[in-house]
Amino acid sequence: MTSLAAPAPPDLRLLLQQHWPMWLGVAALALPTMLALAQGPWQEESGVHGVIVLFTGLWLVWRRQTDLAKVGRAGSPLVTGLLLAVALPVYMAGRAFEFISIETAALLLAMVAVAYEYLGAAALKLLWFPIIYLGFVVPLPGWFLDAITLPLKELVSEIVTNGLAAVGYPVGRLGVTLYIGSYQLLVEDACAGLNSLISLSAIGLFYVYLIRGSNPVYSGLLLLLVIPVAVAANCVRVAALVLITYHFGNAMAQGYLHNFAGMVTFVSALLLIFGIDWLLTPLRRWLAPDGETT
Secondary structure, eight states: OOOOOOOOOOOHHHHHHHTHHHHHHHHHHHHHHHHHHHHTGGGSGGGTTHHHHHHHHHHHHHTTHHHHHHHOOOOOHHHHHHHHHHHHHHHHHHHHTTOHHHHHHHHHHHHHHHHHHHHHHHHHHHTHHHHHHHGGGSOOOHHHHHHHHHHHHHHHHHHHHHHHHHTTOOEEEETTEEEETTEEEEOOGGGTTHHHHHHHHHHHHHHHHHHHOOOHHHHHHHHHHHHHHHHHHHHHHHHHHHHHHHHHOHHHHHTHHHHHHHHHHHHHHHHHHHHHHHHTHHHHHHHSOTTOOO
């Protein structure tokens, strides 16, 4: 009886050398999209995390290159063709009509198709987290941002108004507009928790995966906890700005302190997530696979 030897795993460096036309095609798709992101969403507060996610996500892939070389096997050309048959037309449509969200999502799908072609399904399974994490590079479309922002703004406005009124401040609310003394303040998107919610979700997941392991159940749990943390932190931010306006004037609140408050809020929320992670250590260990310590 003769045994068939398993096909040798691919040499990743050899793939780069032998398939340079494919890498030129990848660059032809990726570079225009990266330029569009840099000139658009990455310059906005809601998308500043994009470039961080991109480089850290690629680093997560690169650090698994030894494991990928061991499990990587060529994928099915049929599956690759089907994926590209979806990704490329959608990419071209997004590019032509300047729908950057669609364009970026289609580019990510095309990259997954290329990875599957040369490394196979086992490698993609190994890279499940980096692929999901890189999804944070895709900017959320405006209609989705608007749909989420309004309820968040109303929630933050109501909590701040009720809290300050309970301690005796002359504060009122009409929609997302707060009135205190002779001042009128509009709770904007940046103060409503949406921007920090997206960034905190990405950085929080990166922290869990890198420091605590890749348990998907625990990662999902911490992601859910990011939402109330972001909202609570931004309630503190809005309340602080309202109090600064009331005691020191609108110019003081809307100048340097406004941006400084945003930075402090984000850092505080991130530290709070780390603290929650520490408190949930027993649960994390219980959810960890047998024999794995995190």
